Amino acid sequence: MSDRRIGVYICHCGGNISDYVNVETVRQAVANEPGVVVAKTAMFSCSDATQQEMIQDIREQNLDGLVVASCSPKLHLPTFREVARRAGLNPYRYTQVNIREQCSWTHTNDHAGATEKAVRLVRAGIARTNLTDPLQPIVIDTVPAVLVVGAGIAGLRAAVGLADLGLSVYLVEKSPAPGGRVGDFGAMYPHGKNGRQLIDRLVGEVRKRELVTLFTNAEMVAKSGTIGSFNVKIRVGGKAPGEINVDVGAIVVATGFDNYQPAADEYGYGMDGVITLPEFKKLLDDNAGELEYNSRQVKNIVYIYCVGSRQQDGENPNKYCSRYCCNAAVHASLQVSEKSPRAHQFHLYRDVRTYGKYELMYNEAREKGAVFCAFGGDEPPEVVSGPDGKLKVTVRDLLTYGEELAIPADLVVLVTGMVPAANSWLTELLKLPLGQDRFFNEIHPKLRPVETMVDGVFICGTCQGPKNSAESVASALAAVSQGASILKKGYVELEPLIAAVDPQACDLCGDCLETCPYSAIEQDTAAIRINSAQCKGCGGCAPVCPKGAINLKGYTDGQVKSMIDALLKEI
Amino acid sequence: MTNVTNEGKDFNPKILAFSTNNISDPGIDLAGSSHLHYPPGVMVMSMPCTSGIKPEWVLYAVEKGFDGVFIAADGEECAYLPDCAERTTHMIKRAQAMLQQKGYDPQRLRMSAICSVCAGPFTSQIKEFHQTLKNLGPARKE
Secondary structure, three states, X not given: OOOOOEEEEEEOOOOOOOOOOOHHHHHHHHOOOOOEEEEEEEOOOOOHHHHHHHHHHHHHOOOOEEEEEXXXXXXXXXXXXXXXXXXXXXXXXXXXXXXXXOOHHHOOOOHHHHHHHHHHHHHHHHHHHHOOOOOOOEEEEOOOEEEEEOOOHHHHHHXXXXXXXXXXXXXXXXXXXXXXXXXXXXXXXXXXXXXXXXXXXXXXXXXXXXXXXXXXXXXXXXXXXXXXXXXXXXXXXXXXXXXXXXXXXXXXXXXXXXXXXXXXXXXXXXXXXXXXXXXXXXXXXHOOOOOEEOOEEOOEEEEEEEEOOOOOOOOOOOOOOOOOHHHHHHHHHHHHHHHOOOOEEEEEEOOOOOOHHHHHHHHXXXXXXXXXXXXXXXXXXXXXXXXXXXXXXEEEEHHHOOEEEEEEEOEEEEEEOEEEOOOHHHHHHHOOOEOOOOOEOOOEOOOEOOEOOXXXXXXXXXXXXXXXXXXXXXXXXXXXXXXXXXXXXXXXXXXXXXXXXXOOOOOOOOOXXXXXXXXXXXXXXXXXXXXXXXXXXXXXXXXXXXXXXXXXXXXXXXXXXXXHHHHHOXX | OOOOOHHHHHOOOOEEEXXXXXXXXXXXXXXXXXXXXXXXXXXXXXXXXXXXXXXXXXXXXXXXXXXXXXXXXXXXXXXXOOOHHHHHHHHHHHHHHHHHHOOOOHHHEEEEEOOOOOHHHHHHHHHHHHHHHHHXXXXXXO
């Protein structure tokens, strides 16, 4: 039997649950479970009134465990942990049982089955709660300083934003000057502003702020510590080489992208007159008057889209869409229309992604005479060089019932996308996870877009995936808000649901030491310990231990087995 | 269908499904939000990462009365461990060997990668697994 005092609340969720699950039957079936002293149903558990009632029950009945059977824990786990905390109950003695998304809603066709399942699920939640220990969040004091890696448009903007919130910033740039890719651009979409001027202005803003220290010719070479208190070694090259150690509370990675480089002969790349989009952009920026290439007037331009993007085969294909290249190509096309109004422009695309208001730019290009032809992914255009040295592009145009077109070209522009920057050393140093596209991976693209699995390390700009300059700046500002919200508080609280070693069972074999990519398992002569600030709580080390000495708090052997027993108990 | 015994006809397999807090559990939630149906004998237990599942738990679940165990893994999407899929596969092999040693069909353990929007794939996979277990019959033959 249990000497615990657990309160159980079963939610109607208006009718979202009780229309399919008989909540009163569930209540009766769990009221006599070991440890249960309060069992109630509630119309809306998350309402203020019910929260107040729970707090009252916890205090009056001296409860030491709380179970709410309602919706998915993604919605209300934090809500009810907070209820527990307000009532003076340790929040880690709370268990949320999902009887909506994983029960009532998915068994709307079987009320008896849904009710029986709900009983089982709630019993398992009670069993787990019986074996919870009060845990304290891991508290770490934070250093009010941030390391920003990369001084392109995202890194510069992040530095300015962080400094304006009163945080010291070390801005590290590996090249001799700040500015990144945008610093090389002339007029840019969507605002028509000049990239060089934008960067000059941002660098001016950075220089105005005493809190920002900019290191050029510099790289981060070592990192230790954890969120709130990292120690970072910066190696500075150039005229006065040396190494500097700085303490920071957070790291913002803004290391940008590389341009896709076509293989030799990919769409005729390497032939005279076949160039990539960035090369074309430079040509436009450098040409003041009518467009010329190698001192020849350019009359016919053929753009081939999706070069190096949305690939299906080959080794490590780039399956993703770079989303900026359609807009950049259409914008370049508009620049051509201005410089050389008589030039003919042909856009051969697979799909056009001039999303949002960039659609207007696409319309404008068409109004100015640009011709758009669609080709199938399985039938790409071909670029050949004739006997006279003139380029010719052939394509089957899907918009005109598959008509075969042969277009003479003075210039063929391969509309190339973005690829991840070559900086595996950084990935290794920061232990940053990569996504399938090999860019740095955020925790969740919508809910936690600049946070990474490494606490205190944020990503922004194109190191995370293709973006245009405006989107890069937006993500830089998101990283500023996230970073500052942690550091301005002065301390961080980490989830205590981490691995623990049972020293009685551990025989110091050391099999676990190599399994943690976060280096959270440490051994000295007497014991193996988990570094609580380093452990991410994945539990990957637990099955590795031959003695079963490692358990993840909240998911211990005892808890899982008692939950299995509870799920199977006779109804 | 006179050649099916009453026991076989009424047999409704119980399945323990392990999911992950950040990836596959939201996918299974989405199946519910979309009101997709699967048998109520399927019960889900969510973990941070499937590579933290101990093979002993799988054996324990089958010995105690589950007819099958389904692992809704993160596949390549795991944010914790780059080699998560490899680790989980290794764990599954160990668990299948344990099952086999105790006389259970290793088919009673199945893994599939379920992403955070994989509502449809989860539903069809789990139904198919349910059918497989129905054909195998109860794990505990008293």
